[in-house]
Amino acid sequence: MKHSLLMLALGAAVFSSATLPAHAMGAVGGPVVRYASIQGQLGEVIVNPYKVAPLTAVIKNGGYDLESATVTIVPKENGQTITYNVPKKQLLTHGGIPVFGLYADYRNEVKVSYVRDFNGKKETINESYFIYCSPVSWINQGTNYESPEDFTAIVKKVDPAFSDRLYLISNIGDETGLNNRAVWNNPMGGALTWNFVPQIAVFDTKGEIRWYLDPRTIWDPESIYSAGVMMGFRQNDDGALTWGFGQKYVKYDIIGREIWNRRLPASYNDYSHSMDPAQNGHYFLRVASADHRRPDNKRIRTVRDVIAEVDEDGVVVDEFKLWDILDPYRSDVIRALDQGAVCLNIDASKAGHTLSAEELAQQDKTDNFGDIAGTGAGRNWAHVNSVDYDPSDDSIIISSRHQSAIIKIGRDKKVKWILSAPKGWRAPWKDALLTPVDKNGKPIKCTDVSCEGGFDWTWTQHTAFRIDSKSDKDVIYVSAFDNGDARGMEQPALPSMKYSRAVVYKIDQKKMTVEQVWEYGKERGHEWFSPVTSLTEYNPDKNSILAYSATAGASFDLQSGAFTSSPNPWLEEFKWGETEPAVEIQFKNTSGYQAMVLDVNKAFGNPQ
Template identity: 25%
Template sequence: MENPYTKVNPYKDSPLTALVIFKTNKEAKVSYTVAGKTANTSVTNSVKGYHKTHQVPVAGLYADDNNTITITVTYKDGTTDTKELTLKTGALPKYIANAKIVVSKNDKDKMDIGQNKLTLINRTTKEPFAIDADGNVRWYSTNYSQHTIEQTDNGHLLILTKKNVDSSVYNDLIETDVMGRVYQEYSFNSKVKSNDSGNAKDETTVIHHDLLELPNKDILATVNDGSKYKEDVMVQISHKTGKIVKVIDLKKLLPSSMYKNYKKGSDGKIDWFHQNAVDYDKTDNTIMISGRNQDMIMKLNYKTNKIIWIYSGKSKSSWPKKYRSKLLTPTKGTTITGGQHGLYQLSKDKNGENIILYDNNIDVTNGNKKTSGKYSQAVQYHINTKKMTIDQTWAYGKSLGKGNFTNIIGYAERESNGNTLIDFGFKNNGKESNIIEVDKDNNQVFNVTIKNASSKAYVYRAYRLEFYPSGYTFDVNK
């Protein structure tokens, strides 16, 4: 412990992390604290279990700084030893350094930050990064990401990236951790055959907006299949072999008029559904999905692919008869979703479920024409699956008006203390992103604006994550 091995950026793609290794004569457990520059910005983590050889993954360093880290060793008899380290880090890369970060509100006592939570900035492109309550960058990856960063149960991160930052193709999915260590890699062929011509052509991405890890560790992802239709297919990818073991084509589930009558985009593709979210419920083997271009959310039985419910502003009479029993009826005052993002389930009860999403409130095809473009908001609904009704139980964003309207992207996340973190990702036509945390009474406790540093480097989603979580175990020998 007197002379530990230390290595900043041990895996060469996470520059604000370090690895500290040392031995003790007796078994002990270890914790560390990276000293914050102001109150409530220190990052403290503990390594699981008692050991004699200690591998301490340190996260939460400041950039271009001499960071002070205090290592605390606690023996089984309750005695302790401490060691103070100084770790030097380099400057931020330009696409993070040029993203001007301005915090206008940070009530740290009311924010959900705990001992080691940071706000992860998941951008549409360029390097993802994480900030503390002061807006200081405390983590970033040198891997460019696109849309997709998801934390798994064991604390790893699934990141859609690319091997060459100069390439336009994002077709490399890695399972990594905050240290930057890669555990698994899935590479996708960027050459796909068009169903129309049969000729191979470049796809800038196969996986696009969302993915998740299933209980058996397989990956469920939203994908493009190379046909003239795009963003309307999901696949399950085996984590053992990389093979596709299940395909869900939404064209086979929804009325053909939805996609056959939809206009082609400038790329020649038909983006009739534009799936931007998928959420899995292991208690009943179901998934919920969001389709921006139909202003629609729906729930499916994952085993049979049968529709359980649908919510959309599309009138009941315009649906074919076989779908009408699946349509949810909104209660008085319940918002019709428009171009929504980030749908996921909060909880279940005896009558149904509570869900949350980010409602862009733009009438793409079936949204609310009267309110479209006037505001965007985070919304919570209760769905009564017995009565087949949907009831709006909470919302925030309408009071901010047109200034926080975003016609694309965005996210809403319910925190462990009941707060809600909301990403108005495309504010001011994408020139900036505004992330706001509100408490249960809709009082702002955190407000940060991030000027987008380059084209398309918007904040696609913002997450409040533990760095690193309780399920995470680091072992340099594995």
């Protein structure tokens, strides 16, 4: 019996050795050097090295010292070339040459040029590697209409000056049923129920996906601390990406390497919408209070009304509790909201419905707290969806959807100015309202909800960003996406009358005036209307404005109130001052949140 077992073991060993590639076999009793095949003069090719970004790879250095490299992804026929330089610090960090921008389900040719230092001899080597990547694989959502695989881009127009653009599209899939065991309602309220499937990708100007986030290793819908909606993507000055979801905020490079992945500080919960990487090296997180004691002695979790400032180590250095700074009982906008689209809580069966003053007052008398339209801390009275730091006077600019207001707040927690329709603002806030003026600085005739031609306030807007390169301490430019719900504090006679705008304002902070200097979208009408989400942002590299109308084009059954298709967002980029887009791309079958330009050279420490 022992003899048979010995012969079987010897046979297995011989079979294993015989089937290994010759270069993987060392001398008898010696170490096995490697198993993977080698294409060029360097080491192994590892696709998706950090399990986060499937269309990336690292060509290992093969034990050589590399000083610099240039990578070029050879495009498909009539495709878009991606090329970038890689400095030594990135080569050392990744143990080889990081590769970004591969095509899915395709055998990519990657040209690399690198300086190799071996035995005191430096030489420049040029060669090609061939890397296959699997098809894009989204998390299956089980929807009753389009699948995530239908998330596609239709390129309508690209000005040659913008042909090198890469756009990071931050979209939101359906809710998943996997989180139905997670209950967290002590203290009362909060917004934990938000748990949509992430759908994050980078598209080129040919409509091809060149990067996407596989969230499976960092996002778990069954875990309270690893679930939530991935929102607020920003590319930092060092090229890395930051964003947040639920009870986390994170930083990763574009190859998928984790820089940090942190839980929110213990005082806060329910991150969503905005994480601003500020010029002072800190991060401003739009969160909520994890435990707030109201004047009536009730302990609640608040909803989207706290800004926490953390330093590079995650230490909280300041906070802005908006119920102490603004008027949490101003209800004029809240009562005019379309209750079918209170941001991402979309219920088509309530489309066009509003809250009466009596209904709102009755609700506010109850212990119904949480992500519901209402007034006072503990309800969704502010719904802040963006924060932007102004280093010129150490202040923040916020966008409050449920106040239809863009507001600047100083370090002293005092309101500096408010860009909003005057209706409903009491003292002392009404004294901070900006006065609309024309291009000559003359006041425009306005009521408390509307102005004569050439100016409109924003309504349930998203993103209020300071345009740094065009602003100074006294006069600043601010871009915003005016969603347009509750425009004029009312719902129109027909839903088809609604429209959205991308808009830029010029604010004289000394004179307390505001001029509308650019807008786009009104002429597109309801086709371009986004009831929720979206973005308008300036890009200094091409002196341009990017607009993303992120939830335009959804359809639903009026009888059942059920959606029959996802939205079909529009992305446009404009040369400064122009109203004809230089780039126009429509995305099909996806609920958009935001979009931004991704700078691949900046991502590797080479800003242009």
